[in-house]
Amino acid sequence: MTKLKPWISLGGIGVFAFLLLGVAPLVLTDHWINNLGKYCCWAIVAVGIGLAWGRGGMLVMGQGVFFALGAYAMAMHLTLETAGDRIPGFMVLYDPLAPLPAFWEPFRSAGFTLLAIVLLPVIVSGILGYALFKRRVKGAYFAILSQALAVALATLISSTIRQTGGDTGLSDFKYFFGFVLNDPANKLLVYLIAAGLLVVCLLAVWQLYRSRFGELLVATRDAEERVRFLGYDPANVKLVAFVASALMASIGGAMFVPIVGIITPAEIGAAASILMIAGVALGGRASLFGPALGAMAVGWGQSSLGSTWPDGWTYILGLLFIVVILFLPNGLSSLPARFAAARRSPAPPPPTPAAAAAELEGVRS
Amino acid sequence: MTDASLIVTDLHVEFSGFVAVGGVSFDAHPGEVRFLIGPNGAGKTTCIDAITGLSRATGSARLGDRELLGTPVHKIVRLGIGRTFQTASVFDELTVLQNLDIAAGRHRPWTSLLRTRRGVDPSIERALEETGLTAELATPAGILSHGQKQWLEIAMLLVQDAKVLLLDEPVAGMSQDERTATGELLQRIAAKRIVLVVEHDMDFMRRFATRVTVLHQGKVLSQGTVAEVQADPKVQEVYLGTAGAATTAAMAVVPETVAAMHQPEEN
Numbered sequence: 201m202t203k204l205k206p207w208i209s210l211g212g213i214g215v216f217a218f219l220l221l222g223v224a225p226l227v228l229t230d231h232w233i234n235n236l237g238k239y240c241c242w243a244i245v246a247v248g249i250g251l252a253w254g255r256g257g258m259l260v261m262g263q264g265v266f267f268a269l270g271a272y273a274m275a276m277h278l279t280l281e282t283a284g285d286r287i288p289g290f291m292v293l294y295d296p297l298a299p300l301p302a303f304w305e306p307f308r309s310a311g312f313t314l315l316a317i318v319l320l321p322v323i324v325s326g327i328l329g330y331a332l333f334k335r336r337v338k339g340a341y342f343a344i345l346s347q348a349l350a351v352a353l354a355t356l357i358s359s360t361i362r363q364t365g366g367d368t369g370l371s372d373f374k375y376f377f378g379f380v381l382n383d384p385a386n387k388l389l390v391y392l393i394a395a396g397l398l399v400v401c402l403l404a405v406w407q408l409y410r411s412r413f414g415e416l417l418v419a420t421r422d423a424e425e426r427v428r429f430l431g432y433d434p435a436n437v438k439l440v441a442f443v444a445s446a447l448m449a450s451i452g453g454a455m456f457v458p459i460v461g462i463i464t465p466a467e468i469g470a471a472a473s474i475l476m477i478a479g480v481a482l483g484g485r486a487s488l489f490g491p492a493l494g495a496m497a498v499g500w501g502q503s504s505l506g507s508t509w510p511d512g513w514t515y516i517l518g519l520l521f522i523v524v525i526l527f528l529p530n531g532l533s534s535l536p537a538r539f540a541a542a543r544r545s546p547a548p549p550p551p552t553p554a555a556a557a558a559e560l561e562g563v564r565s
Numbered sequence: 566m567t568d569a570s571l572i573v574t575d576l577h578v579e580f581s582g583f584v585a586v587g588g589v590s591f592d593a594h595p596g597e598v599r600f601l602i603g604p605n606g607a608g609k610t611t612c613i614d615a616i617t618g619l620s621r622a623t624g625s626a627r628l629g630d631r632e633l634l635g636t637p638v639h640k641i642v643r644l645g646i647g648r649t650f651q652t653a654s655v656f657d658e659l660t661v662l663q664n665l666d667i668a669a670g671r672h673r674p675w676t677s678l679l680r681t682r683r684g685v686d687p688s689i690e691r692a693l694e695e696t697g698l699t700a701e702l703a704t705p706a707g708i709l710s711h712g713q714k715q716w717l718e719i720a721m722l723l724v725q726d727a728k729v730l731l732l733d734e735p736v737a738g739m740s741q742d743e744r745t746a747t748g749e750l751l752q753r754i755a756a757k758r759i760v761l762v763v764e765h766d767m768d769f770m771r772r773f774a775t776r777v778t779v780l781h782q783g784k785v786l787s788q789g790t791v792a793e794v795q796a797d798p799k800v801q802e803v804y805l806g807t808a809g810a811a812t813t814a815a816m817a818v819v820p821e822t823v824a825a826m827h828q829p830e831e832n
Contacts, residue, residue, distance in 0.1 A: 206681075412670065413678040415663045419656040426654045429617065430725060431642035431671035 206410045209488050213402050216489070220395040230384050237391035237459040239499035240398045241452040246480045246495030247401045248448030253477070254485030255414065256441040257421030258338070262346030263449040263476050264468035265353050266321040270450030271468070272357075272364070273320060274457040276304055277313035278373035289372070294362050301363045310377055317454045318447065325446030326439070333435035333442075338424075347470060354469035369464030376458045387459075394455040398492065401448050406488055408444070417441055449476075475502070478517060482524055484531025494531060569629030570594045571616075571729055571759050576624040578611050578783075585611045586622070587783040593729075597775035598751050599761045604803065607780040609763040610651065613731045617641055617648050628729060643671060647727030651734050653714035657707030661698055661717060664706050665689045668721035692723040696750065712743040719750065729759040736769050748773035771795075779803075 224236055245263055252258045279288045291298050306312045328349075332342060357364045364370070379386040408414050420427045420434045427434045457463050466472065475498065483494020498517070505513040528534055571593045578586040586608040593599040601609045615622035618638040626633040633641055656664050662685065669686050670678070685702075693699040696716040701709060706717060715735055722730050735751070736744045744766075751760055751773060764770050770777060770791070777794045779786040787797040794800055 407679075410681050411679050412666065412682055415659055416667055416670070416678065418658055419664075419667050422656050422658060423654050426650075426656070427667070428638050429642055429648055430668050430721065431639050432667075433637075433639045 206406070209406055212489060213399065213406060216402070217395075217399040220399065221392060224395075225388055225392070230387065233388060233391050234459060235500075235503055237394045238456065238503070239496040240391075240394040241456040241459060242476065242479065242495040242499045243492040244394070244398050244401050244452035244455070245449045245476050246483070246491035247398070247405055248445030248452075249476060249480045250485050250487070250491030251405050251408065251448075252441050252445035253480065254487070254491065255409065255417045255421065256438055258438060258442060259340075259343040259477075260346055260442070260445060261343045261477060262348070262350035262473050263445070264350035264470075264473035265346070266325060266446040266449035267453035267456070267472075267476070268350075268353055268357070268463075268468035269320045269324065269453065270317045271453030271457050271463045272370070273307065273313055273316045273450075274454040275370040275373070275463045276307040277310065278376060278457060279370050280304065280308050281377075282372065282374040290365050290368065290370075291362060298362065303363075317450055321446040321450035322443055325443045329439045329442040330435070333438045336435075347473065350468060350473045351470050354465040357465045357468075365464075367465060369462050369467075370457075371462035373458060373461060381458060381461070390455070390458045394459060397451055397455060401451070402488065402492065404444075409488060413437075413440070475517075478521055480531075482520060482531060484533030486530060487533040490531045490533035493533075569728070571761070572625075572627045573612070573616065574625040574627075576612060576615055576622055576626060578608070578615050578620050578622045584783055585620075586615065588624070589780065589783070589785050591778045591785065591788065593759045593761045595728075595759050596756060597760070598755045598773055599759070600770050600774040600777045601761060601763045601780060602765070602767070602770055602777060603780035603786070605765075606782070608783040609780055610733055611783075612780070613648060613733055613761075613763060616731065617646060642725075645726065645728035646731065647722035647725050647729065648731040649715070649718040649722070649733055649735060651737065653711065653718055655706040655709075655714050655717050655721075658705060660703050660705055661693075661701045661709070662689065662703065664717060665692060665721060665724050669724040671725065686724070688724045688726070692720040695723060695754070696720040697746070712739045712747075715739070715747070716750070719747075719754075723754065727758065730754070730761070732760070732762045734763055734765060736764070736766055744769055745772075 220236075220240070225233060228236060245267055249260055249263060252260045283289065286292075287298065287300055291300070307316070332345070337345065358367050360366065361368070373381055375381060376386065376390060379389065381387065381390075408417075416427070416432065416437055420432075420437045424434045427437070453463075453468075456467070476495065479495030479498035480491040481494070482498060483492070484490025501513060501517065505516065524531060528538075573592065574590045576586055576589045577584070589608065589612060591599075591601070601612060603609050611620060614620040616626045616633055618633070618636055618641045622634055624634065628644060628646065631644055633644070633646070636644075656667070659667070666682055666686065666689065669688055690699075693702065696719055698713065698716055698720060701713065706714065709717060719730070719732070719735070732751075736747050739747065748769060751762065754760065755775075762770075762774075774791050776789065777791055778788045779794055779797075779800050781803050786803060787794050787800045789797075
């Protein structure tokens with residue numbers, strides 16, 4: 201069974217890929233394909249959060265930062281591509297003679313943009329993670345710090361309206377690396393890229409989880425000091441997982457832009473960052489599929505219920521979060537195992553309050 | 566393995582003004598089971614913490630010609646110094662094999678981390694046999710018995726190829742049979758390694774110690790073989806409580822200690 205298990209997961213990824221890449225384009229309308237693409241972007245971020253939080257124990261509450269790096273890099277390129285030789289429209293609005301800010305210039309190049317989407321989050325998370333993990337910052341302090349960074353970046357973007365578009369964000373993209381974005385065929389292509397990247401991310405964490413690194417990461421999460429006394433530097437182990445999760449957040453952000461057509465600070469700030477976590481907690485942070493499916497479910501709820509019944513949706517999401525943390529600390533993906541356990545032993549002892557409190561603590565830290 | 570000895574000279578550890586260890590010197594050599602005993606608060610664990618880099622200390626702790634004080638924890642480990650903790654700390658969610666595999670990992674290139682484990686390392690098989698855990702290979706460490714967890718920790722030190730094993734109360738909470746098995750295990754592995762045991766348990770110490778250092782209030786009270794230490798009036802004083810520092814745990818072993826003094830040593 202233990203020998204078979206990773207291959208069952210691989211089969212699961214295969215089925216998932218078939219549904220996303222094969223079945224969905226045939227049965228869904230353009231509108232829903234676009235929505236599904238958006239959920240895929242959040243799912244890519246969620247897979248990274250599952251790696252850092254579920255397996256690595258780092259509660260990354262500020263993935264919006266890395267999401268923003270990828271999203272704004274892509275959005276700047278698409279804005280410049282749309283504007284052609286002229287200055288982007290929103291800049292002209294404030295000052296018709298304003299030159300293009302220097303940091304925009306390199307994003308004219310498609311190659312530079314793609315490189316930036318990959319390298320920017322790696323560099324930023326590398327420096328940040330190195331500084332934090334070497335100083336042994338962890339638990340709530342790490343969570344608060346990462347959250348604060350997301351808030352700070354959102355505020356920075358809001359306040360630099362002339363350079364970044366501010367609260368209005370960047371939008372009205374006409375082209376995507378030469379393809380006309382209005383064309384449904386090209387929209388499908390963008391969706392397929394996002395879905396394909398999600399499958400690639402799942403494959404990457406699948407291999408990571410079954411590798412020795414995956415075991416070491418879980419060991420670091422559960423007993424960091426013990427790992428240190430086995431001759432490893434736990435900071436390096438956590439750093440790898442953190443950087444990988446930042447990279448995934450950036451990729452998710454980059455694909456979000458052509459699919460949704462707009463990026464604003466609201467998509468990267470505190471609330472957005474927490475929403476990214478919510479899906480992961482719902483699905484099961486330590487499992488392979490839990491984070492991705494949870495994020496897609498929350499995304500679906502957000503765009504269907506969130507638009508028809510916005511007030512109620514917030515309560516439903518909050519309630520869902522509480523119920524999952526109290527009764528299913530390992531998320532919905534732990535349900536099958538629970539049912540199996542319940543069938544083996546008909547009357548499982550109810551969890552003691554102390555155990556439930558400990559589990560809650562585990563989710564929080 | 567190595568002929569290098571662990572030599573601790575004039576070790577001082579202070580916690581914001583409180584002197585936990587004040588000038589302790591001792592040495593440990595391969596081939597002996599070295600015991601560090603003393604009442605609660607004597608500074609035994611603090612000595613180990615200082616040697617392994619967990620607590621800041623002054624003085625000197627050398628393995629061969631390498632100074633350990635001031636070296637980062639994971640680098641001290643790479644010099645071949647392994648330790649266990651008072652509470653067994655194994656990776657509960659991982660199996661016995663995964664626990665040992667991680668312990669064996671520091672000898673592998675980092676690229677092997679990205680691959681999946683194939684087969685069982687010979688060093689892991691030897692350690693499993695040595696500690697009697699072969700049957701528990703696929704068991705999650707979290708559901709092992711308390712004694713088995715302690716053995717797993719020792720097995721982890723063995724696959725880590727530690728030259729120095731610093732064991733903090735390895736038999737706490739064990740049954741009599743488990744204690745005997747642990748003591749015999751320590752004597753076996755000490756043949757080629759330095760084994761330093763911090764213990765409260767006098768009976769266990771008497772049965773398995775080669776040499777003993779008695780600590781009291783952060784200082785060395787007495788040093789020597791079991792018989793020498795037990796005959797030392799200063800040790801008797803501390804354990805009889807006249808010094809005013811004896812703990813209830815130490816008091817409990819007083820009859821044994823006194824009785825043992827009148828018995829010829831078993832070995």
